[in-house]
Every structure is written in structure tokens, then in C-alpha cells.
Amino acid sequence: MILFRYLQYGFRDTLRSLWRHKGMVLVSVLTVATMLTVLGAATLLAANSEYMAGNMEDELEVIVYLNSNVTRDDALALEPAFHEITGFESAVFVPKEDALADMSTRFGETSLAEALGGTNPLPDAYRIKLEQPEQIAPAVAYLENTETFPQIELIRYGQDVVENMIALTDTLEIACIALVIGMLLIALFLVNSTIRLTVATRGEEINIMKYVGATNLYVRIPFFLEGLMIGIIGALLADVILYFGYGAILDYVNQNIGFITMLDDPQLMVLVLLALLAGGTLLGALGSNIAIKKYLKV
Amino acid sequence: MIQFINVSKEFPNGTVGLKNIDVKIEEGEFVFLVGASGAGKSTFTKLLIREMLPTEGNILVNGKSINRLKQRQVPHFRRNIGFIFQNYRLLGDRTAFENVAFAVEALGAAKREVERKVDYALRLVGLEDRKTHFPDELSGGEQQRVAIARAIVNNPQIIIADEPTGNLDPETAKGIMTILNDINIKGTTIVMATHDAGIVNRASHRVMELSRGELVRDDKQGGYNIDFI
Ligand SMILES: Nc1ncnc2c1ncn2[C@@H]1O[C@H](COP(=O)(O)OP(=O)(O)O)[C@@H](O)[C@H]1O
């Protein structure tokens, strides 16, 4: 019964206090929102860099062009030999007709075949994919052996691309981790100073309450609820900013920057937004707790 | 009602706040605690509401030692005591009504009981028409009257006031003293620290004088002459 009244009065006091301390509340909400937005953005950035690195890795392949005198049957018979390559993922045979057709559409000229007078200068080829970029170099060395593979005329692979790729993925990962840590530190500092400011103004208030004979529980309830609400409102604000902000960036990149494909994963987005909401709630609850703890022992 | 048994208070930095205080205050008494600034008056009142513990001796309130109270028992102990400060100490973000109501709500009282008690207390101090004013919209005397209403709203047995008129002009101070006297006449024990000789001499209450932490005088119906200091 008493607890019920405590909650009832506590809830009313919370709303009243939020309203009467609008300025301070706004600062706190914005602090929480800022830190959570940055944290969410860093998380999405990390997910994107991983995703893009994965994309580029997917596109890494070794293209093997066959001699023009190799018959179609011999060419097709070659495939099982590629399975011996360490890290082998797939090998796709590209007959020269397909290659020509592909080239034609790429140049937008169906008359390319006609221009060539019915002949096809392109060779048959295999596109071989490997599991890891690091496996490309040994695979190439293996394929270059003309005794095992006399049918192979030319091997093409992006040596530079592969090496840069490996370096880039590592750099991105480190940069993202550094960003998240840096942001966490800034956020911690911001929240800490906001709490200090609140405590400075609320310390006397808590003292007075204790003089009047209020129990710690009774003093705590409104501060706890207030922290909770500030945390939740801040988190919701961060969620809104991230959701619409990411959507806008996604649209822009998709329409204007062709060579980058950004991650568009609603499930991940929901997960990040929920995590931020949970983080904000926790932050608000813990923050208010830390703020009043030292004043309760009067 | 209140008993100090050989109470001494030495602060961590070595300053002596009170030395060997041995007094008894009976139910219904009005006691002035006088002495120069730094004599130990505030230390006396703070010990009495258990804001701090004595380094030596024992303090009994209603026969019970308050030294032995556990931290979580302190709020309940304080509900039997009304405290009035020199600087009023009202919650700045709450109206007069809300400041007084808080003390009743903290006990878990129902809304109607809260309203009845607060209205009664505010009427007693003559502030029924200032209910919705915030502290910064009230004069010093009015703020102190809100603080008195807050102190008496739960009908405590004891009221402790530390220089309640210290920030007020003589005329306003008289008004405050009238209210405190009325409360005392209804049976509430009052311990009031002050260094205002005028106020002490106009009344004829018991006077306990402190000097450098020691009790140097305890008159049943004393005055307060400057040459005593
Ligand atoms: N928290 C404290 N720490 C150290 N010394 C204190 C503290 N509070 C009071 N004192 C000292 O104790 C003495 C008595 O102070 P106080 O009781 O406040 O006097 P009064 O209220 O009569 O002016 C003074 O010398 C004062 O400086």
C-alpha cells in the first residue's frame, strides 16, 4: 500500500520535475541521444566495412584463359583438376560465345558480333573463386605449371587488388574499433559531467528530503524514474536519427555512387536500434543511481 | 524527553564542537541555546537529529539512544522531529503547498490526508493564501513560515530550530517567535539555537549557554546578556 503510494507520488513528482527542469532535462536528453547516435553510427559503419570487404572478396577471382586450340570437350574435362587447389570454392566455365555476348551487351552494341564478321576472337575461360584472398597467390603458382596445365594460355588475377584488399580490410577494422572506443570515452565524459551537474543542483534537494524523514526509497523513486525517462527519450531520439539518417545515406549512395553497395539489412537495423534503447534505459537508470548514491547517507 | 549524557564532539580535523555536555530537556519545554558564533549551537542541533554522531557520550530521545539507530531507522526517527534552518531550505522547484506536502507524502499518507494536514499547517502559519507560490516568490519571513509548516505538519513531539530568525528583520522575527510560542503552548518541545539577545530576553524560557563547546550556564528562566559572552 505504502509502496503503491510511493510510486504514485514518485511518478507525479517525476513528471513535475521533468517539466520544471526543462533546460537541464534537455541537456541530459541531448547528451544521451548524441552518445547513442554516435555509438550506433560507429556500429553501422563497422558492419558496412565488413560487408563491403566481404563483397570485394566475393569478387576476387582467378580467370584462366585457355588456348584456342583446346577442344570444347577437353576444356570441360579440365574442371575437376581445379578442385585440387587449396581454398577452392567454385569454378565456372565461360564458353567464348557467352563471353562475346556479355561483351556485346556491355558495349551496348548487338552489332559487335556482326562487326567481327561472325568470327569470335575470344578464348574459352574459367572463373575460379577461392575462399580467402590470401589463397590466390599459391593458386596462381599452381596453375602456372605448364606441365600440369598445358591447356592454359593466360592467367589473370588482380595481384594489386588482392594485396590492397587485405590491407584495407585490416585498416578498416582497426579504424572502426578505434572510433568506437574514442566515442565511448567521449560519451562517458559527457554523461559523467551531466550527472555531476545534476547532482550539484540536486544534492541539496536530497538533503532536505532526508531531513524531513523521507526514506531512501522514497527519495530514490523520482530520481530513478527521471533518469529512466531521460535515458529512454534520448535513446528514442538516437533511434529516430539513425533510422532516417541511415535511410537517407543509403538512398543517396544507391542513386549516386555506383561502385559502393551499402548494407541494407532491416534485421540488423532493428537489432542496433533495440540495443541502443536498452543501452539508453540502462544508462539513465545507472546514471541517476550514481548521481544520488553519495547523497543518501545523510 | 531529550538527554545528553557526557556528550563530546570532536571533528576529524581536531576542532572541538562540544565538550562534556550533560543536560536534560523535559517534554513541553522551550529551550534557547545561546552563545557566540562557533560556540557549538549547530553542533548540538545536528547531533540531536543524528546528522552526525558524538565522538563520546550518549544522546537519548524518549529514552532511546539515537547513537544506536541503524542507518535505515534514521528516517523514522526524524519523523518525530521537525527541523527549522536559518536559511529555510525549501525545495526551490516546488510551491509552498508542495514543500509542506512532501513531508506528509514521504510517510505514505493518502492524498486527502495530505491535503487536510498541509492546509491545516499552512493556516497555522498564516500562509493559506500563498499555497501556489514558489520560494523565490515569497519573502524571507514567508519562506520561514513555510519551513515551520513543514516542520509541524506531521505533528512531531520535538521541534529543533537553528537560528530560525537569523536572516530576518526584527519585526518578521517577532512574528516567527509568536508562531513558535503558539506551537510550544500546544505541547511541542522546542529547542532553538540563537544568538539574538533581544529575542531571548523578550521571552522567559530556559536558556542554555554554550561557550567554546562547553555548557557555561543553564537558567530555568534566563535572559541573555551580552557580557556573558
Ligand atoms: N564539519 C566541521 N568540521 C570541522 N569543524 C567544524 C565543523 N562544523 C563545525 N565545526 C567547528 O565546531 C565549532 C562549533 O561550530 P558550530 O556548532 O557550527 O557553532 P555555532 O552554531 O554555535 O556557531 C566551530 O569552531 C566550528 O568551526
Ligand SMILES: [Mg+2]
Ligand atoms: Mg550555527
